[in-house]
Amino acid sequence: MSSSSSSATTSKLVRPVPFTPKRPASATHLSDDSTRLPRSTTPSVLGSAKKYKAALSTESRTRLGKPALGLGSVPPTPSRSKSRDGARPKTPSSPRKGTESPLLMPHVSEMDVSRIDPEEALVDAETVEPGDISMEIDESMLNGDYGKEDKVLVSIRIRPTDNATAWDVASHTHPRTLKLQQQYSKSAAAQDFHFDEILTGSENKPVYNAVARSHVCAAMDGYNAVIFAYGQTASGKTFTLSGDEDQPGIIPRAMKDVFAYIRRTTNREYLLRCSYLEIYNEAIHDLLAPPSSSVSQPVQIQGTGPNIILTPLREEVVTSLKGVREVLQRGEGNRRTATTDWNERSSRSHSVFRLVIESRERGSGEDGTPSGRTTPGFRPPTPGGPRLQARGGRSVQTSVLSLIDLAGSEKATSDKERTREGKYINTSLLTLGSVISTLAENTAKGKSDHVPFRNSKLTRMLQPSLSGNARISVICTINPETSAIAESTSTLLFAQRIKKVQLHAQKKEVVDTDALLERYRKEIEDLKKRLSEREADAPVRSRRLSAREQLDESRAMHDLNSRIKQLTKLILTSQTVDENKGDESRPASPAKVDFDMSPYQLQQELLAARREMEVQSTQILSLEAALLARPQLPPDAPDSEKDKLLAEQAKTIRELEIVVKGYEENLGEPLRAVREDVEKEWADRFEKEVRARQEKEVWADELVKQLEKERKTRMKLEEERQALAAFVKKFDQLGLGGLVAPPLPPTKFNPPMPTPGGAAAVFAQRQLSRISMLKSEPPLAPLAETESPIRLGGIGAEPSLMEEQWEDIIADVSIEMEKTGMSPTKSGFVSRKLSQSPVREVLSQKENVPV
Numbered sequence: 001m002s003s004s005s006s007s008a009t010t011s012k013l014v015r016p017v018p019f020t021p022k023r024p025a026s027a028t029h030l031s032d033d034s035t036r037l038p039r040s041t042t043p044s045v046l047g048s049a050k051k052y053k054a055a056l057s058t059e060s061r062t063r064l065g066k067p068a069l070g071l072g073s074v075p076p077t078p079s080r081s082k083s084r085d086g087a088r089p090k091t092p093s094s095p096r097k098g099t100e101s102p103l104l105m106p107h108v109s110e111m112d113v114s115r116i117d118p119e120e121a122l123v124d125a126e127t128v129e130p131g132d133i134s135m136e137i138d139e140s141m142l143n144g145d146y147g148k149e150d151k152v153l154v155s156i157r158i159r160p161t162d163n164a165t166a167w168d169v170a171s172h173t174h175p176r177t178l179k180l181q182q183q184y185s186k187s188a189a190a191q192d193f194h195f196d197e198i199l200t201g202s203e204n205k206p207v208y209n210a211v212a213r214s215h216v217c218a219a220m221d222g223y224n225a226v227i228f229a230y231g232q233t234a235s236g237k238t239f240t241l242s243g244d245e246d247q248p249g250i251i252p253r254a255m256k257d258v259f260a261y262i263r264r265t266t267n268r269e270y271l272l273r274c275s276y277l278e279i280y281n282e283a284i285h286d287l288l289a290p291p292s293s294s295v296s297q298p299v300q301i302q303g304t305g306p307n308i309i310l311t312p313l314r315e316e317v318v319t320s321l322k323g324v325r326e327v328l329q330r331g332e333g334n335r336r337t338a339t340t341d342w343n344e345r346s347s348r349s350h351s352v353f354r355l356v357i358e359s360r361e362r363g364s365g366e367d368g369t370p371s372g373r374t375t376p377g378f379r380p381p382t383p384g385g386p387r388l389q390a391r392g393g394r395s396v397q398t399s400v401l402s403l404i405d406l407a408g409s410e411k412a413t414s415d416k417e418r419t420r421e422g423k424y425i426n427t428s429l430l431t432l433g434s435v436i437s438t439l440a441e442n443t444a445k446g447k448s449d450h451v452p453f454r455n456s457k458l459t460r461m462l463q464p465s466l467s468g469n470a471r472i473s474v475i476c477t478i479n480p481e482t483s484a485i486a487e488s489t490s491t492l493l494f495a496q497r498i499k500k501v502q503l504h505a506q507k508k509e510v511v512d513t514d515a516l517l518e519r520y521r522k523e524i525e526d527l528k529k530r531l532s533e534r535e536a537d538a539p540v541r542s543r544r545l546s547a548r549e550q551l552d553e554s555r556a557m558h559d560l561n562s563r564i565k566q567l568t569k570l571i572l573t574s575q576t577v578d579e580n581k582g583d584e585s586r587p588a589s590p591a592k593v594d595f596d597m598s599p600y601q602l603q604q605e606l607l608a609a610r611r612e613m614e615v616q617s618t619q620i621l622s623l624e625a626a627l628l629a630r631p632q633l634p635p636d637a638p639d640s641e642k643d644k645l646l647a648e649q650a651k652t653i654r655e656l657e658i659v660v661k662g663y664e665e666n667l668g669e670p671l672r673a674v675r676e677d678v679e680k681e682w683a684d685r686f687e688k689e690v691r692a693r694q695e696k697e698v699w700a701d702e703l704v705k706q707l708e709k710e711r712k713t714r715m716k717l718e719e720e721r722q723a724l725a726a727f728v729k730k731f732d733q734l735g736l737g738g739l740v741a742p743p744l745p746p747t748k749f750n751p752p753m754p755t756p757g758g759a760a761a762v763f764a765q766r767q768l769s770r771i772s773m774l775k776s777e778p779p780l781a782p783l784a785e786t787e788s789p790i791r792l793g794g795i796g797a798e799p800s801l802m803e804e805q806w807e808d809i810i811a812d813v814s815i816e817m818e819k820t821g822m823s824p825t826k827s828g829f830v831s832r833k834l835s836q837s838p839v840r841e842v843l844s845q846k847e848n849v850p851v
């Protein structure tokens with residue numbers, strides 16, 4: 001960065017200037033109580049007219065009859081009819097209550113910013129107020145020429161003094177050099193300190209141009225940027241960052257440049273959100289939150305590594321410089337400052353003003369996606385405030401500009417409260433120092449030693465930026481007087497260390513897949529054209545080419561083909577990713593699994609899905625290999641080449657991310673779900689089968705027991721039958737059947753006696769006819785399969801041996817049952833079988849024999 005712009009106000013050697021920064025405490029006469037400012041009071045308004053902190057609001061200045069402080073004079077907003085909808089967007093969260101000062105209304109702006117429709121609060125070239133912009137953004141800034149990117153920009157600002165200075169400054173040499181005058185040096189030769197810029201004087205404009213403008217432009221272009229002031233108390237940090245009405249500091253100038261940048265960038269639209277916080281005694285306070293809620297809810301740092309979130313932190317959407325000014329004034333009014341032995345209004349906290357910049361290309365309206373609100377009415381709250389959405393193929397770029405005024409390092413003071421604050425301040429600054437040392441050492445020696453970011457809130461909060469993903473500019477302020485040599489040397493050593501920290505800031509872009517697909521399609525078209533041209537030329541050319549050249553040629557054609565295939569795949573994957581995104585309520589594909597499919601079909605489905613996964617894995621590998629195989633640039637390659645390479649790599653990374661996302665969303669997750677579902681389905685079925693089998697086994701056991709019992713009964717009956725048969729035989733042999741009296745003539749009282757053997761014959765006759773009747777009946781139906789688990793041969797098979805026995809047994813048992821007066825269970829079957837039983841046949845013949 002050239003220092004020419006600042007040459008007018010920088011000098012080779014610091015000369016005493018007629019300036020006394022310290023003001024006697026009596027000048028404002030703040031009592032002891034008032035020195036520890038309660039949050040949300042405005043001592044600067046009440047105190048001296050010339051204060052450099054807590055700029056007055058326009059409204060307060062009007063009442064005091066003075067011009068506005070802080071952001072310089074802002075011309076009144078003329079009514080405009082320029083914007084598309086005829087009305088300029090308003091800063092939605094700015095408190096607007098008559099003409100009262102926001103500083104005097106600490107509880108205003110209760111608006112819930114999360115409910116703002118971001119489409120309504122967009123700022124673009126047409127809606128920026130002419131009065132809101134600085135005129136100094138040049139083309140080089142708009143074209144991304146921000147100077148060195150991989151190193152921290154380190155500048156020293158020397159506060160003017162009336163007293164003798166201890167330092168010699170060479171601010172026009174390369175590099176700029178600062179050296180302790182030999183008479184104050186303890187070593188034989190005083191050390192030279194080299195920095196990007198060494199600035200002197202009271203003018204803030206050259207300071208801004210030299211140390212901040214490029215970083216503000218980088219932030220507008222999508223890089224995170226951090227600008228912070230570091231130095232001992234009363235050395236001019238707040239003066240540099242905030243300034244006063246005559247010399248607005250970095251913050252107000254940066255805000256003007258933000259709007260100037262928007263005005264010059266006609267093809268983009270922006271959403272700007274501000275937050276303002278302070279770290280006081282190792283607690284983070286939201287300076288924009290209503291004081292009550294800020295006390296009850298201190299801001300927490302959540303997340304790890306580069307993904308750090310501050311919550312709850314109020315972010316206010318701003319659309320104009322006026323809106324920013326109001327936010328700044330409100331925050332300034334809540335800052336903790338106090339009179340110390342060295343500074344009448346010393347910052348007792350680290351303050352961080354953050355501007356979140358989201359931007360995307362302006363919608364033309366032709367693609368059906370004009371800018372501006374499209375869905376009127378209530379908006380559901382968005383966690384963490386409104387966010388700009390990628391629309392109509394327009395990606396959203398997000399970056400954060402952080403402007404940090406650190407509390408000053410200091411010696412012990414006479415005041416107890418100040419001493420306690422001083423301890424916290426010094427501890428967090430020491431941690432910042434050791435974090436910077438470790439980072440510098442890691443860079444220098446290629447190490448990756450643990451960096452103690454967590455040792456203080458300040459370093460934890462700065463972790464993402466200090467880890468490299470930000471453009472950083474540090475302004476170290478020093479008091480050049482001889483009384484402050486030790487503190488100044490310490491500040492310079494810190495500055496030297498931070499110079500060594502390596503940065504690698506990256507733009508953060510939320511890619512709209514539509515845009516990506518369009519790019520792929522164009523590339524495919526282009527590749528196909530090249531391929532067909534080559535193919536058309538091939539016969540002619542191949543005659544001229546050597547064998548080796550022909551091989552190269554065919555390789556080139558093969559590469560073109562592969563890239564076309566790869567892009568086509570990427571399009572397919574992105575489309576599926578997008579489809580899934582569009583309908584989040586729809587479950588992924590497992591819901592479509594048809595469980596009526598045979599296991600074979602399911603297996604085929606799984607195999608097909610697996611094959612697809614393999615193809616995608618190969619695709620990922622080939623993209624990764626292509627990434628690795630990219631030619632590395634030599635270290636002295638021009639920055640434009642490096643930028644190109646970085647952009648290409650970022651593109652490939654995005655492609656890879658999309659493929660991986662598609663892989664996971666379309667195959668990984670659904671496949672796992674399919675497998676789980678299939679497994680569950682089959683596990684259920686298996687369990688059911690096991691249960692059924694167990695029941696049948698119990699039933700079979702029971703039957704076996706019954707059979708055994710019946711067998712025993714049958715044997716017993718058989719014995720009885722045999723005994724009876726023997727008895728009957730004997731009875732017949734003895735001729736006892738013929739021993740009867742001579743028949744009497746039959747009368748009414750003497751009916752005819754049965755002839756010997758007649759009753760038995762009649763009974764036998766009856767039985768015979770019954771048997772023949774049964775024989776003429778249709779054969780018995782076999783038992784249904786379910787009636788007997790023992791029947792294994794299936795329906796219609798021959799009855800098993802056991803069943804035959806069963807029939808016999810039942811026949812025999814039924815006799816037993818008849819005897820005992822019980823009815824047989826399978827009555828029809830039993831009664832039929834009974835009549836065929838040989839036992840019965842024997843018994844039936846003996847039934848009418850008197851015993």
Ligand SMILES: Nc1ncnc2c1ncn2[C@@H]1O[C@H](COP(=O)(O)OP(=O)(O)OP(=O)(O)O)[C@@H](O)[C@H]1O
Pocket residue numbers: 019021022052158159160201202203231232233234235236237238239240343345346347348406407408409477
């Ligand atoms: N370059 C400068 N030109 C003119 N005045 C300056 C300059 N630097 C500092 N001052 C004045 O010196 C006084 C102290 O400066 P300032 O409050 O900015 O210091 P600080 O480093 O922020 O101190 P602290 O750490 O205690 O907050 C202020 O009155 C300020 O206006």
